[in-house]
Amino acid sequence: MNLRGVENAALAVALALMVALPMAEAALRAAVGTGISGASALLQHLTLVVGMLGGAVAAREDRLLSLSTAQLFLKGTLKSAARIFGYGVGAGISAVLCWGAVVFVGTERGAGNILAYGVPVWVVQGVLPLGFGAVAVRLVWHGGEGWRGRALTLAVAVALVAVGVRPPLEASRLVTPALVLVVAATALGAPVFVTLGGAAAILFWGEGLPVASIPLDHYRQVVNPSIPTVPLFTLAGYLLAEGGASRRLIRVFQELVGWFRGGPAIVTALVCAFFTSFTGGSGVTILALGGLLMPILLASRYSERNALGLLTGAGSLGLLFPPCLPLILYAIIAKVPMKDMFLGGIAPGILLVLLTAWWGIRQSPPAAAGEGAVFRWQEARQALWEAKWELLLPVVAFAGLFGGFATLVEAAALTALYAFVVEAIIHRDLKLPDLGRVMTECGLLIGGVLLILGVALGFTNYLIDAQIPARAVDWATASIHSPWVFLLLLNALLLIVGCLMDVFSAIVVVAPLVIPIGTAFGVDPVHLGIIFLANLELGYLTPPVGMNLFLASYRFGKPMPEVARAAVPMMLVLLVGVLLITYLPALTTTLPRWVGK
Amino acid sequence: ATLAPKGTSFHQILLSMGEKWRQAPGGGVLLTVYPDGVMGGEADVVRRMRVGQIQAGMLSAVGLSEIDPSILAIQNMPMVFRSLEEVEFVAEKLRPQFEKRFADKGFVPLFWGDAGWVRFFSKSPVERPADLQKLKQFCWAGDTRQADIMKAGGYRPVLLETSDILPGLQTGLIEAVAMPPFFALAAQVDTQARHMLALNWAPIFGATVMAKKTWDAIPAATQQSMLQAARESGEQMKTKNRAEADQSVTAMQKRGLVTHAVTPQLETEWRKATEEYYPKIRGSLVPADLFDEVLKLLREHRAARQK
Ligand code: NA
Ligand code: NA
Numbered sequence: 084m085n086l087r088g089v090e091n092a093a094l095a096v097a098l099a100l101m102v103a104l105p106m107a108e109a110a111l112r113a114a115v116g117t118g119i120s121g122a123s124a125l126l127q128h129l130t131l132v133v134g135m136l137g138g139a140v141a142a143r144e145d146r147l148l149s150l151s152t153a154q155l156f157l158k159g160t161l162k163s164a165a166r167i168f169g170y171g172v173g174a175g176i177s178a179v180l181c182w183g184a185v186v187f188v189g190t191e192r193g194a195g196n197i198l199a200y201g202v203p204v205w206v207v208q209g210v211l212p213l214g215f216g217a218v219a220v221r222l223v224w225h226g227g228e229g230w231r232g233r234a235l236t237l238a239v240a241v242a243l244v245a246v247g248v249r250p251p252l253e254a255s256r257l258v259t260p261a262l263v264l265v266v267a268a269t270a271l272g273a274p275v276f277v278t279l280g281g282a283a284a285i286l287f288w289g290e291g292l293p294v295a296s297i298p299l300d301h302y303r304q305v306v307n308p309s310i311p312t313v314p315l316f317t318l319a320g321y322l323l324a325e326g327g328a329s330r331r332l333i334r335v336f337q338e339l340v341g342w343f344r345g346g347p348a349i350v351t352a353l354v355c356a357f358f359t360s361f362t363g364g365s366g367v368t369i370l371a372l373g374g375l376l377m378p379i380l381l382a383s384r385y386s387e388r389n390a391l392g393l394l395t396g397a398g399s400l401g402l403l404f405p406p407c408l409p410l411i412l413y414a415i416i417a418k419v420p421m422k423d424m425f426l427g428g429i430a431p432g433i434l435l436v437l438l439t440a441w442w443g444i445r446q447s448p449p450a451a452a453g454e455g456a457v458f459r460w461q462e463a464r465q466a467l468w469e470a471k472w473e474l475l476l477p478v479v480a481f482a483g484l485f486g487g488f489a490t491l492v493e494a495a496a497l498t499a500l501y502a503f504v505v506e507a508i509i510h511r512d513l514k515l516p517d518l519g520r521v522m523t524e525c526g527l528l529i530g531g532v533l534l535i536l537g538v539a540l541g542f543t544n545y546l547i548d549a550q551i552p553a554r555a556v557d558w559a560t561a562s563i564h565s566p567w568v569f570l571l572l573l574n575a576l577l578l579i580v581g582c583l584m585d586v587f588s589a590i591v592v593v594a595p596l597v598i599p600i601g602t603a604f605g606v607d608p609v610h611l612g613i614i615f616l617a618n619l620e621l622g623y624l625t626p627p628v629g630m631n632l633f634l635a636s637y638r639f640g641k642p643m644p645e646v647a648r649a650a651v652p653m654m655l656v657l658l659v660g661v662l663l664i665t666y667l668p669a670l671t672t673t674l675p676r677w678v679g680k
Numbered sequence: 681a682t683l684a685p686k687g688t689s690f691h692q693i694l695l696s697m698g699e700k701w702r703q704a705p706g707g708g709v710l711l712t713v714y715p716d717g718v719m720g721g722e723a724d725v726v727r728r729m730r731v732g733q734i735q736a737g738m739l740s741a742v743g744l745s746e747i748d749p750s751i752l753a754i755q756n757m758p759m760v761f762r763s764l765e766e767v768e769f770v771a772e773k774l775r776p777q778f779e780k781r782f783a784d785k786g787f788v789p790l791f792w793g794d795a796g797w798v799r800f801f802s803k804s805p806v807e808r809p810a811d812l813q814k815l816k817q818f819c820w821a822g823d824t825r826q827a828d829i830m831k832a833g834g835y836r837p838v839l840l841e842t843s844d845i846l847p848g849l850q851t852g853l854i855e856a857v858a859m860p861p862f863f864a865l866a867a868q869v870d871t872q873a874r875h876m877l878a879l880n881w882a883p884i885f886g887a888t889v890m891a892k893k894t895w896d897a898i899p900a901a902t903q904q905s906m907l908q909a910a911r912e913s914g915e916q917m918k919t920k921n922r923a924e925a926d927q928s929v930t931a932m933q934k935r936g937l938v939t940h941a942v943t944p945q946l947e948t949e950w951r952k953a954t955e956e957y958y959p960k961i962r963g964s965l966v967p968a969d970l971f972d973e974v975l976k977l978l979r980e981h982r983a984a985r986q987k
Contacts (some may be wrong), residue, residue, distance in 0.1 A: 112838070123821035123841060190730040196746065295731040303724050308821070310840035415843075422847050484849060490844050547714065548733070 090140055094526035095519055097133045101126060102503075103316060105496035109489050121199030124267040125494065127306040128198060128207045134305050134313055134537070135214030136529020139294045140523065142221035147274035148531045150585060152626075154272050155643060169272030170226035170314040171239025174266060176273075176281040178244055180538070181304045184212035184298035209296050214548065218534075222274075247288060257641035258289035263301065276531075279588055280538030286545045300544045301537030304591070308492070309415050314529045316406045316493035319480075319502040320361030321525040323473065324371035326506030326513050329466070331470035333375055338463035347383040348443020351376050351397050352436050359401030362408075369634040377639065384448040388649045393443055395414060395635040395646055396653025399623040400439055402586075402616055403432035406480065406495065409586050409619070412536070416594045421491055423675040427609040430670050435660045442656045472505040524673060532587055539591035544583060552596050559600045570665050574618060581622020585630060589619055610671045619663045624657070629669075693913045693920065694738065700909035706900045711736075722746070729787070735894040740795070740886040747889070748781045753970035754885040756826075756961065759954040760974065764922065767794050767883045770977050774970070778887075787893040790907065793968035795884040796925035801864055801873040803849065807940055809834075809953040818845055818857040825964050833957045849873055855925030860884045861928040862921075870932040876939045879950060888914070 108122040119125075141147045153165050175533060192205040219240070226236025250257055265273075265281040269561040273281075283297050304310070323329070336350040350641075352553060354376065358368045373394055380390035402409055405425035414424040467474070480498040483489035489497065507513040513521065563569050576597075580589050594615060623631040626647050636646045691713065698711030722743025728734045737743065739756035754771060761767045771792055782789055806812045812835060819827045819837035827952070830837040838854050848854040849872035857869060858881060864870055888910065895903070912953075929939065962971040 112881045125838065187727075187731055191727070194726075194730060194746070296728065296733040299724070299727050299731055299733075303727075308843055318748070418843075420846055420850075421843075422850065488853070490840060491847070547744065550714075 084385075087143070090143070091519065092131065092524045094136050094140060096425040097129055097136065098314065098318060098526055101129050101133065101311060102318070102496045102499045104129070105311070105490075105493045105499060107316075109483075109493045109497075113488065113648075114292065120494040123308060125199055126311050127308060129531075130311045130314060130628075131207065131302065132210050133526055134530055134533035135210040137526040137528070138534040139214050139217035139221070139530070140533075141527045141531045142225075143169050145221075145225045145529065146583070147218070147276065147526060148535065148634050149274045150271055150630065151270055151272045152643060153270055157637075160623045162325075163227065165271040167226050167232055167235045167592045168239060169380070170222045171236040172243060172268035172281070173273035173277040174219045174222035174236060175227065175240035175243030176265070176277045176284060177215050177222060178240060179247060179284050179294060180280055180297060180301075181215035181219055181451075183294035183296075184215055186293065186295040187298045187302070188212060190295070195376075208302060208638045209539060211302060213400070230266060230378070231336065232621050249565035254291070255289050258285055259613040261285045261289075266490060274531075274534075275585055275588065276538050279535070279542040279592065283538060283542040283545050286542075286549075287552070292548065296544060297538060297541030300364045300541040303652050304537045304540040305533055307415055309421065310409065310473045310533075311492045312406065312411050312495040313408055313532070314525070315492070316361055316408065316411075317529055318525050319476075319499040320521070321521050321528075322359060322499070322502040322506050322513065323476075324358060324368075325517065325521045325524075326502075327510055328356070328470075328473045328502075328506060328512075329358070329372055329375055331466070332473055333379070334466045335370075335463075335470045335474070337379070338459065338466045341379075342442060345440070345444025345447040347380050347385065348393055351380065351393055352400055352439040352443065355394075355397035356401035356404060356432070356436050359399065360404035360407045368401070369394065369638050373398075373635070373638040374511050385446065386448075387527075389446045389652075390641060391635065391641065391646060392649035392653050393439075393446075394639075394655065395650045396624060397439055398631045398634065399620045400436055401432065402620045403428035403435065403613060405429070406491075406498075408532075409590060409616050412587065412590050416590055416613055417598050417608060419612055420607045422678075424612055426675040426678055427671045428616070431613050431664045431675055433661075434663060434670065435617070435657060438656050438660045439653070440680075442652065446652075463644060472509055476501060496519075508569050534583065536591055539588045543592050543595055546596070548594070552599055556599045560603050563604075563654045565605060567666075569600065569604045570606070570614070573614065574665055577615060577618035578621060578625075578676050581619050582624070582629075586616075586622065587618045589622070590615070599628055607672050609675055610668045613671045614661075614665050617657075621654060621657050621661060624654045681696065689915060690738070690921075693916050696710070697909050697913040701906050704905040704909070709898060709902065709906060729889075729891045732891070732893075734806075736790070736888060736890040738886065738888040740884055743889060744889070747785050747787050748778075750883070750967060750970055751780050751887075753966050753974050755882060756838055756965045757971070757974060758882045759951045760978065761880070761881075761883055764796070764883065766978060766981065767885065769917075769981050770974055773977050782889065784890060786892045787889045788892050789887045789889050792885070792887045793914050793918045793921070795886065795921045796860055797863065797880045798858050798860055798884060798914045799804065799883045800856060800858050800866075800877040800879065800881065801869050802875045802877070803852075803873050804855065805875045805938070805940060806856065806877050807942075808949055809947060812856060815855040818848065818854045825865070829957060829960045829965060833954070834962045846872060856884075859968060861925050862930065865890040865928040865932055870935060870937045874938055876929070876932070876937055877942065878939050879947070901970060 093399060104119070104122055104126050108119050111119060138147070151169065154162065157165055188205050188208045191208055192203070196204045198204045198207060222238045223233055223240060226255060232246060246257070262282055262285055265278060265285065269275070269278040281295060284294050287294050287296055302384045333350060333354055336353050337346070340346050340349045340353070354372060355368050358372060362368060376394060377390060380393065381387065385393070407428075410424050410428055412422065413419070414421040476498065479501045480494055483494045483497055559569070563572065568648060577593075580593050584592070597610070597615065598611065602608070623629055626632060626643070627646070632643055632646050632650065635641070636643045639646075694711075694713045701709045701711050721740050723746050725734070725737040725739060726743055726746045729737055734954050741751045744751040749825070752776065754767065771794075776791065777931040779789055800806055800812065802812070802815055803810075804815070808813070816836050816838045817830065819830055821841050827837040827839055838848070840848055840854065844866060845854070845857055846869065849857070849869065857873065859869065863878070870876070888978060898906070929937070933939065962968050
C-alpha cells in the first residue's frame with residue numbers, strides 16, 4: 084500500500100473508532116455503571132488525529148477550502164504566477180505553524196502528562212507538527228504543475244520564513260506589510276486557514292510573543308469536549324447523502340407536497356434543510372443534492388435562473404436546525420447550553436424555510452407541470468414506507484439526548500452508527516469500497532474545517548491578548564444607548580462579516596467580540612446566537628466570499644457572476660427572515676424557555 | 681490570567697496588585713490581567729505559561745496539579761479539615777515543600793489561598809451519605825482515579841465533561857454535583873439542582889504562580905516589593921473570598937435554592953463514611969507521604985489547641 088492508501092485507511096479507521104468509542108462507553112455505563120477509563124480524553128484526541136490527518140489529505144488532494152475568485156478569472160502566466168504566490172505564502176505560513184507546533188509539543192513533553200493507559204499526551208500532540216508540515220510540503224507541490232512552478236513556490240515560502248527569522252527591519256514595522264501580503268495571497272488562491280493562521284502568526288511575531296501559542300490554541304479548540312460532535316454528525320450526513328437517502332427523501336417530499344402549485348420548490352427547501360442540518364455549512368447539500376433537484380425543478384418548468392437561485396439559496400437553509408455544525412460551534416464559543424441553541428433555532432429555521440417556499444411558489448410557472456397532478460395516496464404511502472428508516476433518524480438522534488441516557492457526543496455517535504446501518508446494511512446502497520471513499524471524503528472535509536477552526540482560535544487569542552474585546556465593550560456601551568440600535572448595527576456588521584469571511588472563522592473570531600457587548604445590552608444569549616447565525620447564512624450568498632456561490636458555480640458549471648445574480652432574490656427573502664428573527668426575540672426564546680421549565 | 685469573572689473582588693484585587701507592582705523599585709513590572717477565563721481553562725493557562733505567552737496565573741489545585749500533584753494534598757482530601765483555619769495552618773506548614781517542588785518544575789508561587797468549601801448540589805434533598813449514594817453524581821471525565829474512589833465509597837459517578845453538567849442535570853443523566861457555591865451560581869447549576877448540603881466537604885485551594893524564567897529576570901529589590909504586594913493581595917482575597925462564598929449562597933437562595941444544615945451528628949456520619957475509603961485516596965489521588973503528613977500536622981495542631 085502506498086502513502087496515499089495508508090493515509091486514507093488511517094483516516095477511515097480513526098473515524099470509525101470515533102463512532103465506536105462513545106457507543107461502547109454509553110453501553111458500558113448503562114450495563115455496569117462506569118464506562119471505559121479515559122474514554123473522553125481518548126475521543127478528544129482521536130478528533131485531533133482525524134483533524135490533522137484530514138487536513139493533510141485535503142492538502143494532498145488540493146482541496147483545502149479556498150475562497151479565492153482569482154483562480155477562476157485569471158488566465159495563462161498571470162494565473163500561474165498568482166498560484167505560485169498564493170501557495171508559496173500558504174506553504175511558508177504552514178511551515179511557521181509547524182515550527183510553532185514543534186515548540187509547543189516540546190514544552191508538553193517536558194511537562195510529562197499522561198493521556199491514558201500510559202501514553203503521554205505529547206505523543207498524540209505530535210500530529211500537530213506532522214500535519215502542518217505535510218500541508219506545507221503539499222502546498223509547495225500543488226503550487227505548480229511542473230518542477231519550475233514548484234521550485235518558485237518553494238522560493239516564495241523560504242523567503243517568507245527567512246524574513247520571519249531574520250527581519251531586515253524592526254519586526255513591529257513589518258507587521259502591516261506582512262498582513263497585506265497574507266490578504267493578497269488569500270485573494271490569489273491561498274487556503275482560508277492561511278489567512279487567519281498567518282495573521283495570528285504575524286501579529287504574535289510582531290510583538291515578540293511565541294508563535295507556539297497558535298498551535299496551543301489549535302489544540303485547545305480541537306480537543307474541546309464538544310467538538311467530536313462535528314465529525315460525527317458530518318459523517319452521518321455524508322453516509323446519508325452518498326447512500327440512497329437523498330433519492331428516497333426527495334421522493335417522499337415529492338409525493339407529499341410536490342403535486343400542488345410550487346410543490347417542487349417546497350420539496351427543494353425541505354430536502355435541503357434536512358440535509359444541511361446534518362452536514363453543516365459545508366456545502367455538501369449543493370454538491371450531493373444539486374444534481375437530483377435541478378432536473379426536478381427544470382421539469383416543472385421553473386426558469387433555469389430561478390432554479391439556480393433557489394438551489395443556491397436553499398443550500399444554506401437548515402443552518403438553524405439541530406444538529407447543524409455552526410449551531411454547535413456557536414454554543415461552544417459562547418458557552419451557551421447546546422440544548423438551548425438547538426431548541427432556539429427551530430422556529431427561526433422553520434420561518435426561513437417557509438419564506439423560501441413562499442418565494443418558490445410565487446416563482447412557479449403559471450402552468451406548472453404539477454398542474455393537473457393530484458395527490459396519490461398509494462404512492463405517498465409507498466414512498467414513506469421506503470424512507471421510514473431515514474425519517475426516523477432525527478428521532479434516534481434526539482431521543483438519547485433528551486431522554487437522559489446519552490450525552491450530546493454519544494447521541495452524535497449513535498446517529499452516525501444509525502446512518503451507517505441504514506445505508507450500508509438495511510438498504511445496501513453503500514458497499515465496502517463506497518464506505519472507504521465516503522469516510523475519506525468526510526475526513527477530508529472535517530480536516531479542512533478543523534484546520535480553520537483551530538487557527539481561528541489562535542487569531543482570537545491574539546485579540547484577547549491585546550484586550551480588544553474588553554475595549555470593544557467599553558466603546559459600545561459608551562456610544563450606543565439602546566439595545567435596538569445595537570441590534571441594527573449588529574445586523575449591518577454581520578452582513579459585512581458574512582461578505583468577507585467563511586462561517587467558521589466568523590464564529591470563532593467575531594462571536595467573542597460581539598457576545599460581551601450583547602450581554603452588556605441584555606440581549607438573550609441564545610437569541611444573539613441565532614441572529615448571528617441567521618446573518619451569516621446570508622453571507623453564504625454574498626460575493627466576494629460566498630461558499631454557496633462557489634459550490635453552485637462548481638456543481639452546475641455556471642460562472643460565478645451568473646450564480647450571484649440568480650441568488651439575489653433568495654438573498655432578499657432571507658434578509659426579511661433575518662430582520663424578523665432579530666426584532667421578534669420571542670420567535671427564538673419561547674421554545675427553550677418552555678422546555679427548560 | 682485567571683478564571684475569576686471580571687469585576688469580582690478577585691479581579692479588583694489583582695488589578696490593585698498590578699498597580700503596586702508598577703511602582704515597585706527598580707523600574708517596576710507591568711501586569712496585564714486577563715479575567716473571565718479568556719485565556720482558556722486552567723490547564724491551558726499552564727500551557728501558555730510554558731510556551732511563554734503569559735507569565736503568571738491564578739490557579740486552583742486543578743491547574744496547579746498540572747505542574748505538580750503535591751498540591752492535591754489539600755484539595756483532594758474530603759472531610760479531613762474541620763475549618764478553613766485548619767486549612768491555612770496545614771498550608772503554611774507545607775508551603776516550603778510546595779515551593780521547592782514548584783521551583784523544580786519552573787514555577788514560582790507568589791501567594792497561596794483558599795476560596796471556601798466545595799458543597800454538594802443535588803436534585804433531591806441530600807442529608808446523609810446514603811442519600812447521596814442513591815444519586816448519579818457528576819465526576820470530571822479527565823479524572824478516572826477520582827471515579828474509582830467514588831465507586832469505592834459507594835457513590836455512583838458518571839464521567840462527563842464540565843460542559844455536560846447543566847444539560848446532564850436537565851435530562852437526568854446526573855442528579856448531583858460537588859462544586860464551590862461561587863461556580864454553582866455562575867454556571868446556574870442551582871436552577872436544576874435545587875438542594876445544597878452545607879457540609880464542609882473539601883476546601884478549594886490555589887495559588888498565583890509565575891514562570892521562574894520571568895521571575896529570575898527581575899532584580900532582587902523589585903522581587904521583594906512584588907512579593908510583599910502579592911502577599912497583601914493574598915490576605916485580602918482570603919477574606920473577600922469567604923464573604924463571596926456566602927453571598928453566592930444567599931443569591932441562589934433568592935432564586936429558590938434550599939440549603940440543608942449539617943448537625944454535628946450528621947457531620948460525624950459523613951466523616952466516618954469518608955474515612956473508610958481514605959486508604960484508597962492515599963497513594964493514588966494524594967501522594968502517600970503528604971497524606972500522612974497532613975493528618976499528622978492536624979493531629980498536632982488540634983492537640984496544641986486543646987491545651
Ligand atoms: Na459572503
Ligand atoms: Na461566506
